[in-house]
Amino acid sequence: MSALDDKINEHFAGYVVRKDLVKAVKGNAIVPTYVLEYLLGQYCATDDEASIESGIETVKEILRKHYVHRSEAGLIQSTIKEKGRYKVIDQISVSLNEKTDSYEANFENLGIKKVAVDSGTVKAHPKLLVTSVWCIADVQYEFSEEARTSPWVIETIKPIQIAKVDYEGYKEARGQFTSDEWIDLLMQSIGFNPDAFGRRSKLLQLMRLIPFVERNYNIIELGPKGTGKSHIFSEFSPHGQLISGGEVSIPKLFVNNSNGRIGLVGYWDVVAFDEFAGREKTANKALVDIMKNYMANKTFSRGTNPMGAEASFAFVGNTDHNVPYMLKNSDLFEALPPQFHDSAFIDRLHAYLPGWEIDVIRGEMFTSGYGFIVDYLAEILRHLRQEDFSNRPDMHFKVSEKISTRDRDAIYKTMSGFLKVIFPAGDETAEDVEELLQLAMESRKRVKDQLFRIDATYPDVDFYYSGSDGEKRRVQTVEEQEFPQFYYLKPASDPKQQDQSTDGADVVIDAEQAPTDATRGLKPAKPLAEEGHHVFSENRKGVSYDKLFGPYLDGASRIIVTDPYIRYFYQIKNMMEFVEMVIQRKAPEDQVAIHLVTGPDDGNVQKQRELLESITEACTGSGVDFTWAFDGSGTVHARDIVADTGWKIVLDRGLDIFQAPVRRDGFSLSDRLQEHRMLKNFYVTYVRQN
Structure with a gap:
């Protein structure tokens, strides 16, 4: 276990679980993560390996015996009949039978309907009237010769969720973690390895949680496929409901005029619309109008009396084009259905999460560390909705x-x-x-x-x-x-x-520079070697060594790179790419000397030497003479590039401006082209020395 895992178990004992255990117990059971972690939390909320192994077997046995697979529904029904009573894990919904003045439950996977439910159960769990809820239920079989009487009876029913949490204890334990540690704990809680994400990327992931803690919060995320946009809303919390964008109606979402029953917004903290994008899709104009009113005023009405609710809306969908295409030809909302590509609707969105900044989910991005049982965290987030x-x-x-x-x-x-x-x-x-x-x-x-x-x-x-x-x-x-x-x-x-659209010429833009009316829509100039200070945001792309350094190094015969952290393989690869950039820009007949001053890798200095020497060997016959040396004093902290052209380039991160690549088989544009790599947050300052 990591030091963070030790700390998590120390301060949140009983409320955390090792996240890779979900895969270990899931098997072919198609259940949300919060259902599995609810069970794991009962038997595996510990760091003792023996207890974990025993708990895993217990949870597997519970799922094997009590989770209902659709294909085995007949067998489970027979088991209930023969035993008279049996516990099942299934999705259950309830409706009112007005002819018999009674409530009846439907079991999604078990396939039994019109199961009698008492009024007390419905009052305790009103969400059952709106949509299916995962529950653990004791079902009885009592045959009756009365044809209209169902033989199925529910003895007990319990939605799968933690009943009570200690919010004050949660806040007190939070004080034992630094902000970085806490963010990493939250990342592990939603299933991700924090080491695979940069700081900004972590915050974007956590931004998906805001609808769960803020009432009437409206967020949209559009981006490429496979980035996990809907995962939080379908797997993370029993207080969120994910519905397909094309499967919603006014009665289901807001209120049914025939019986006055409120819809999803009255019972769920978050209503998320999956697959929301699609220019070919159509939406009911009346639904769009009610949604706009609700998003702005927290109220809706289909009759004479307005009604209020607190559900947040989350809209997630896939984009058809990349960002520069959308910016040049339309806008970043171009993928929305025509009825929602409406200024009044868009203006009611509190935030647009840039889905194109989030990587496609890969196996190595998941964590094996400890995180909150998601149902525990979901209850905490729900409590926080009361705060402002x-x-x-x-x-x-x-x-x-x-x-x-x-x-x-x-x-x-x-x-x-x-x-x-x-x-x-x-x-x-x-x-x-x-x-x-x-x-x-x-x-x-x-x-x-x-x-x-x-x-x-x-x-x-x-x-x-x-x-x-x-x-x-x-x-x-x-x-x-x-x-x-x-x-x-x-x-x-x-x-x-x-008519003034441009051809995408290269330009280095100062992050502090604000656009003016004179610069909007105009073609930027090619980069020039000029003094200045430039800040680059994390997750930005489109930057390369050639754009950053090329104009300042043209014509140089000697370049000195001082960077104490050219140590790991990917950092030495950055150095090689810097050398390649110089080779590509210089005239074939020119000779350039590049000298690197760096620090030794105490963990594996021999491998570091071998890799640096390989750059020297690779430059043979190229017109570039590459040399390197360890800083003799061992105190070098500067990161800069000095050329005999009279320019000094100061970088707070040295050459390490790109987010570390994720090792995997196959090919990736980011491995081949620097412009396709995400940046770390960094600055560069250009100083003319003579």
Whole structure:
């Protein structure tokens, strides 16, 4: 176990489980993760290996004996008849039979219907009236000669969820973890290995939890297939309901006029719409109108009396094109059905999570570490819905007064959600708040910038905040920095601006630079060797050594690279790619000397020497002479590149600007082309020395 796993078990004993155990017990049982972890939490909530092994066998036996497979429904029915009573794990829904004035249950997999349920059970678990709920139930068989009487009877029924949690104890235990440790614990709790994700990518994953802690929060995530967009909503919590975008109706979602019964929004904390995108899809206009009213006002009405609810909406779907295509030809909402590609609907979204920044889920991204039993965490998140942390950022920062009330509310709701998830006890620092505030503002800015494209009547808003020094700090989206040549195009309705679309010329953009009316939609210039300081956001793509360094190294005969961390294989590979860049840019007849000053890898210095020497050998006959040396003093901390062209390039991360690659078989563009790799957050400063 890792040090973090030890700490998790120390402070949350009984509420955590080793996440790889889910696969060990699932077999061919098609049940949500929270059902399996509920059972694992009963028998495997420990770090004792012997107890875990015994618990796994117990859970497997419970699933084998009591989980109902559709193909074995007849056998289970026979078992209930012969034994008179039997415990089953199944999806159960309840409806009112108005002819007999009684409640009747339907068992999804067992295939039995019209099973009598007493009123007390329905009152205790009203969700059974709305949709199917996973339950453990004792079913009896009592044959009656009365044809209208079902022989099936429910003795007890219990939805699979933890009944009570100690919220104060949870907050107190949170204080034993640093913010980094806590974020990693949450990542492991949703099943992911935190080492496979960068800081921003972790926060984007946790952003999917905000609908569970914020009432009436509306979020959309559009991106490529296979990134796990719907996983949280289908597997993570018994308080969320995932429905297909095309399988929802007004009675099911809001209220049934015939009987006045409220729909899903009245019983679930989160209603998620899967496969929401698709230009060929159609939606009921009346449904769209009611959704827009509910998203804005938290109320809906199909009769005379308005009704309120607290369910958050999450919309997830796949994009048809990549980001630059959408920015050049349409907008980032282009994949939505026509009825939802509507400015009034889009404006009611509090955040747009950029699904294109999230990697396709691979086996090595899952964790074998410890995390919260998801049902325990789901109950904690549900409790947090009662809290309001939206004003806490005001202690450190002031959001621009020029943005609209709707924009401000969206930013504060996202901030409140982040703070509840990561800092439930309220011990965040100004630095913590700023990191989350930037992401919250960016997530709303992504919505507002696309509204400006879709509907020219929407004003162009300058998103910024200020700290105690009063200095304005502007916020940009990652795609805004990556594709400025397309991002600032005027709305498609303006043909004059469309004629100015560009060919995607390379440009290095200052992350602090705000667009002006003069620069929107105009073609950027080729990069020049100029002094300046540039900041690059995590998860951005489209950057290479050639773009960053090439213009400053052209014509150089000697280049010195100082970077104490050229140690691991991928870091030495970065050095080789830097050398390749110089070879490709120089004239064939020119000679260039490249010298590296680095630090020794105490763990495996011999392998480090061999790899560095292999670069020297590879350069033979190329016109580049590569040499290297360990820093004699052992105290070098600088990371810079100095060329005899008169330029010094200072980098806070040295050459290690790309997120570490994930080893796997097969091919990947990110292995071959630097522009297709995600960046770490870093800065570069260009200084002319003479």
